[in-house]
Amino acid sequence: MGATKSSVFSVKDNRIAKIAKALGHPARIAILNLLANKQACVCGDIVDELPLSQSTVSQHLKELKEAGLITGEIEGAKVCYCIDAKEWKAAQAVLNQMFETYKGGSNCC
Amino acid sequence: MGATKSSVFSVKDNRIAKIAKALGHPARIAILNLLANKQACVCGDIVDELPLSQSTVSQHLKELKEAGLITGEIEGAKVCYCIDAKEWKAAQAVLNQMFETYKGGSNCC
DNA sequence: TTTTTATAACGCAATATTACGATGAATTTT
DNA sequence: AAAATTCATCGTAATATTGCGTTATAAAAA
Numbered sequence: 001m002g003a004t005k006s007s008v009f010s011v012k013d014n015r016i017a018k019i020a021k022a023l024g025h026p027a028r029i030a031i032l033n034l035l036a037n038k039q040a041c042v043c044g045d046i047v048d049e050l051p052l053s054q055s056t057v058s059q060h061l062k063e064l065k066e067a068g069l070i071t072g073e074i075e076g077a078k079v080c081y082c083i084d085a086k087e088w089k090a091a092q093a094v095l096n097q098m099f100e101t102y103k104g105g106s107n108c109c
Numbered sequence: 110m111g112a113t114k115s116s117v118f119s120v121k122d123n124r125i126a127k128i129a130k131a132l133g134h135p136a137r138i139a140i141l142n143l144l145a146n147k148q149a150c151v152c153g154d155i156v157d158e159l160p161l162s163q164s165t166v167s168q169h170l171k172e173l174k175e176a177g178l179i180t181g182e183i184e185g186a187k188v189c190y191c192i193d194a195k196e197w198k199a200a201q202a203v204l205n206q207m208f209e210t211y212k213g214g215s216n217c218c
Numbered sequence: 219t220t221t222t223t224a225t226a227a228c229g230c231a232a233t234a235t236t237a238c239g240a241t242g243a244a245t246t247t248t
Numbered sequence: 249a250a251a252a253t254t255c256a257t258c259g260t261a262a263t264a265t266t267g268c269g270t271t272a273t274a275a276a277a278a
Contacts, residue, residue, distance in 0.1 A: 002234095002235065002236050002237070002261075002262035002263030002264065003235095003236070003237085003262070003263055003264080004134065004135065004136075004235090004236065004237095004263095004264090005136075005160070005161070005236085005237080006135060008135075008160050008161075009135035009136065009138070009139055010135075010139075013135040013138040013139050013142070014135045016132065016135075016138050017132065017133055017134050017135040017137070017138050018133075020129045020130070020131075020132035020133040020138075021129070021130070021133030021134070022129075022133075023125065023126065023129035023133075023204075023207075024126055024127075024129040024130030024131075024132075024133040025113065025126050025130070025265090025266085026113065026115060026117075026118035026119075026122040026123045026125075026126040027113075027114075027118065027266090028126070029118070029122040029125050029126050029129075029207065030118055030119070030122050032207070032211075033122070033207075033210060035211075036210045036211035036212075037210060043224080043225085044223090044224055044225075047224095051114070051117050052114070052117075052266095052267075052268090053267070053268050053269080054224085054225075054226095054268095055225090055226085055227085055228095055267075055268060055269075055270090056266070056267050056268065058225065058226060058227085059226095059227095059265095059266080059267080060266090061225095062226085062227095063265095074225095074274095076224090076274090076275055076276070077223065077224050077225080077274065077275040077276060078223090078224060078225085078275090079224080079225065079226090083211050085211075085213045088208065088211055088213070089213075091208070092204075092205065092208040095132075095201075095204055095208075096201065096205065098132075098138065098141070098142075099197065099200070099201040101142060101145045101146060102141075102144075102145035102192050102194075102197060103145075104192075104194045104197070104198075111231075111232040111233030111234065111264095111265065111266050111267075112232070112233055112234080112266070112267085113233095113234090113265090113266065113267090114266085114267080134235090134236085136236090152254080152255080153253085153254060153255075156254095156255095161236095161237075161238090162237070162238050162239080163238095163254085163255075163256095164237075164238060164239075164240090164255090164256080164257080164258095165236070165237050165238065167255065167256060167257085168235095168236080168237080168256090168257095169236090170255095170256095171256085171257095172235095183244095183255095185244090185245060185246075185254090186244065186245040186246060186253060186254045186255080187245090187253090187254060187255080188254080188255065188256090
């Protein structure tokens, strides 16, 4: 095997996992930090800021885009990446909701 | 390659990524839901609840444990898994902090 | 038009992950 | 003590991810 049995879990669990997975690499966290803090939503500047090759950065951007967390708009020869505000908040909400299902009761061990 | 260049990123980014990575699989989300909702903090019951083999579930539990999100106490022949309340809240806080660095300004595209 | 710049896409190599059956160690149960 | 339970670990197979060099494409600059 090696492939995740997605179909066996709930849509919600898959959604949460998908978002978390996209956040599960330090390079992508670094990229999101740049996009979040930067006044501009850079693009190739990201490559300059990170110690990774252009192709590697491009791939991480692709994954963030596929997870819906960012968007990329073509501007001439450049591409402008931005955090997708709507999806960003939705992701935060979904994760928080997950965390909140645990009402730290001492119902345990 | 194939190995993540962890040393190249900040401790914080690595920490966020580690937590997110642990949450990046639907089976682990399902397990956490069980632990969060369940009155008891089950163990082998998890295997009964999920359509995965015992060894696979055991491995997911191991990863959640390594990420610090849960603890496992041996109780005779059984093992009792629980959400680690402290780490759980810390994880939530770290992720929220990450999300909050983006002040949805329309500084973009 | 040629050249430069900016990105995406392709393909490869190294690792990592997912999943499972089988085995093993500890613990109850009989 | 023998058998059954409970769980971790090992080994293996399939697939995914990470990272990079290289190539392809498109726009801007010369």
